[in-house]
Amino acid sequence: MPKESFLVNRIKSVGFAFKGAILLIRTEASIKIQVFIAIVMTAAGFYFDISSTEWILQIFAIALVLGIEGMNTAVEKIADYIQPEFDLKIGFIKDISAGAVMLVSIASTIIGLIIYLPKIF
Numbered sequence: 001m002p003k004e005s006f007l008v009n010r011i012k013s014v015g016f017a018f019k020g021a022i023l024l025i026r027t028e029a030s031i032k033i034q035v036f037i038a039i040v041m042t043a044a045g046f047y048f049d050i051s052s053t054e055w056i057l058q059i060f061a062i063a064l065v066l067g068i069e070g071m072n073t074a075v076e077k078i079a080d081y082i083q084p085e086f087d088l089k090i091g092f093i094k095d096i097s098a099g100a101v102m103l104v105s106i107a108s109t110i111i112g113l114i115i116y117l118p119k120i121f
């Protein structure tokens with residue numbers, strides 16, 4: 001069988017990644033909430049006519065939360081696959097992974113407050 005070209009492989013990988021992103025949004029409740037918040041914040045960005053720098057920070061914050069949440073979901077799935085029973089080490093790994101989501105969520109909330117509080121009050 002002839003080896004597929006670099007370009008065909010890259011296009012296939014993008015397809016798998018796209019499928020993964022759709023799966024993530026369709027199956028995970030926490031991602032659904034974060035996507036909803038991202039849509040609300042994007043609407044707020046247009047409503048308050050935020051600057052280019054503010055858009056960059058907002059897009060970065062949204063991407064960071066969604067990206068880390070996706071990685072957290074992957075960690076949870078791997079953990080459940082390798083150890084479905086109660087296991088202190090698995091609990092520790094899941095807690096650390098959830099902690100990473102919390103840290104970027106707090107940072108993103110602060111970015112949102114810095115952008116919007118002066119525009120609201």
Ligand SMILES: Nc1ncnc2c1ncn2[C@@H]1O[C@H](COP(=O)(O)OP(=O)(O)OP(=O)(O)O)[C@@H](O)[C@H]1O
Pocket residue numbers: 028029030076083084085086087088090091092094095098
């Ligand atoms: N197999 C396990 N052994 C020990 N503790 C676990 C185990 N599974 C989950 N936990 C504990 O329960 C917490 C929640 O785990 P869970 O996999 O339900 O994630 P979640 O935060 O509810 O995620 P989601 O709502 O996205 O499924 C973990 O952070 C951990 O403290």
